[in-house]
Amino acid sequence: MQFSFKKLGISSGAKRIIVLDDEDAFELGVKPGDRVRVFAHTVQGMKIGPGKIAIVDIATNNETLPRGTVGLYDEVYNQLELSDKYNKISVFLSSKPTSFNAIKEKIKGHELSSQQIQEIVNDCTNERLLDIEKAAFIISLEVRGATDREVVDLTNAMANSGEILDFGDEVYDKHSTGGVPGNKVTLIIVPIIAAAGLFIPKTSTRAITSPSGTADSFEVLAPVAFSKTKVLEILTTEKVGILWGGALDSAPADNALIRIEKPLTMDPFPLMIASIICKKIAMGVKKLVLDIPCGKGTKFPTIEDGRKYANRFKEISTQVGIQTVCLLTNASQPIGHAVGPALEAREAMRLLKDPTIGPSSLRNKSCELAGILLEMAGKAQEGKGKDLALEFLNNGKAYNAMKRIIKAQGGNPDIDPEKIEVGPFMQEMIAIGDGFVTSVENKHINRIAKIAGCPAAKKSGIEIERKIGQKTKRGEVIFRIYSDSKARLDEAVEYYNAHLPQILGGMTLERI
């Protein structure tokens, strides 16, 4: 059936929804939730392309849509590239894709063939699989796992679901499996590596569940979101960038699965590996250092978990042509003191400008990770990479490289770290007794930062003044909360008082 269309001006975030008049739907034999294939037509009636898969909602009211008109959500409208020339659309009932049979086999515990994995990935790319079907695939990997062969196939298929960039053989990158607050090491590592003259095309996501992603923090210093053309121009010219990866649309099949993994709060081992590596393949990365924070609240509660993952990751990445070194790191408390986009940008810029002031945890971790890349590049002997990284930090070359990155991306390279705006509302939290910090609850740190407005409110966040092992006296400032709004600050303070993120030892607990 051929229809006129109406742009509804509604976005579902990702799902492609079309709204059919109820009588049209009846005639097509289509029920709400059914999957249809939609084609754009020219005035002459010619179809373009293979059509797009969409999900049907039904107009129950004649005022919503006249018969013969299909309502389009933004996702469908944009995908169909409709125009004056393509001003009609056709809708056909679409069958369940055969890739779902493969998913059901995986649920039963069978190993999938390369062909089956390719089919699943194709149907993720073209959004032919429903959300619940993608969820079934994710859960099947969670329960049944996958062989190395399957993970390699999945990685390659997801990488090839979009464009693969090629910047030659010497392309470096760092990545973190996440889970530790204030992990702003990327903002230190990238300028060190650039200072060494190595190509590092760092693309990052924005924060989804954490208070700040690298893209969110760097955006305080310079824009990060560019068109694909501009991204390629920056990288080709500068051999470095700290960019939001969204515009590149690399490995779209991976993105389709991530959109379901996040709300499912599931990240099965095989997919966790394939997802990181496929994005690196797409960015043309050849040498990678992987930061694997281990401990409570991360994906790897024990070092043994992290080690298992690291070995598997190295195996898979080698098989797809990426050399990887993994570093298991301590995730017991934030790296540095600051959490939140502006506070993290400020802390990183302070360290780059004057490395002697620290914080030492940020300096150490950054230089260890950067040092590994320098060793992989042959810039330093094994065991000497960290020293070289420190040298680039101490001699100001990393700071100069950072300025160059900021300038190339349209920011102010001469920004004074002390002029980076935070707050403006701030509350200092005071120790209620003498003692020392015995442990830190990352979960509460993240929660407080988010209640204060992170990551959307860039000036919100926290500073942890006393970290594990540090002594404190009653009345001293041990924590600061910043927020763009007084109301949010009050809420964050309330949460802080109910869930103290720093555990103080050596105190009298109670006297009766």
Add this chain to the structure above:
Amino acid sequence: MQFSFKKLGISSGAKRIIVLDDEDAFELGVKPGDRVRVFAHTVQGMKIGPGKIAIVDIATNNETLPRGTVGLYDEVYNQLELSDKYNKISVFLSSKPTSFNAIKEKIKGHELSSQQIQEIVNDCTNERLLDIEKAAFIISLEVRGATDREVVDLTNAMANSGEILDFGDEVYDKHSTGGVPGNKVTLIIVPIIAAAGLFIPKTSTRAITSPSGTADSFEVLAPVAFSKTKVLEILTTEKVGILWGGALDSAPADNALIRIEKPLTMDPFPLMIASIICKKIAMGVKKLVLDIPCGKGTKFPTIEDGRKYANRFKEISTQVGIQTVCLLTNASQPIGHAVGPALEAREAMRLLKDPTIGPSSLRNKSCELAGILLEMAGKAQEGKGKDLALEFLNNGKAYNAMKRIIKAQGGNPDIDPEKIEVGPFMQEMIAIGDGFVTSVENKHINRIAKIAGCPAAKKSGIEIERKIGQKTKRGEVIFRIYSDSKARLDEAVEYYNAHLPQILGGMTLERI
């Protein structure tokens, strides 16, 4: 935040969708796909009830919605019971329900506590779980199974998610696990049981994946869809009914899961048991005969599979207070000859009016199942139930009971079976050689009936003229296809010729 609202006149089928202006969404900290809690307000600002959970889409265009106005899909609008009095709504970001933690434990293979099962069921009832989260629960049961204790808890919790009717201790029912075409035995069994003076409140669903459900077929003879009040009136007065169960909204948690099971094409054992039994509890059923068709294309490919299920079903149903007898039945070909709402109604009415003409498969199977209920009621000795059922059929009492049911539901009790309209387009299919039918492909039978228009086009369907073991001569009619549309008939004939549903043996296959 408090909003005006606009009814969008769109239905998603089940999901509760609200559309927020993009700036309102930003202020609420809500992204597309997020879960929110929505409250209706009076003019004085008073909330009613605990609010309803909804999923957020975003208006990207100021013409779609002005700021401060929320667009409501039908499902949300109806649930909130908005009116002139309740003319404002509030929207709050809602957290992931804790029941999802229980689902993740089941995925890991842990046994769930009664409390955890209750929480999951509650969150299905109030639609607090996302579709992908419900899918995760279904898949977890598929992969991990469940203990009898878990299934009993699930059954009771789902039954209690809606109203439980009480018609006393002597309430009978039959049910089929499905998978065999033309299984119109309910249209014979219910009048037999009613003729014996037993209470049988038969509620059925409409066909979802098959060419005709009991509700679809009986609707050819009389209306089946009534308000809850009317359903209760019919059942209380007549002690019998053949009704569409939808209006009763019994076991809504079960319905919420079924809506996900169908597109997932998954029906895990524990849920299959709980789903049937919880609906029987809700209808106040105390004694049940369960028809379990076994064989290719059913849920039980082998008799051993059926036996396992039957034993488990009996165990669970006993534990929740329902006495059940299971009958494993032959699913190798259709019961009787007719498939499709009107054709099945006609075949059943013909048998009731003159049991001597058959078809014998329909008469036998119906009387065996009805006989078991008669034995359970003490109306016949064990082993003699079938004879008594046949007696009710042969002496016309079952036919009279059927007339009474048709009349009570507003149909014409004196309808002549031969006046039941079928077609009007019909094509006879001819044997292309001599031979006998060695096997029948139910899958093709169903497909042909559906291509011809079933179940929506009630007069469409098929008649299988030669069944397994029957001889046929070249040129004889072995199959008939009926359709309400010439185009659909042609398509069905084309499918028939490409996928012959009857396999003829004893023929020369080829002469070269």
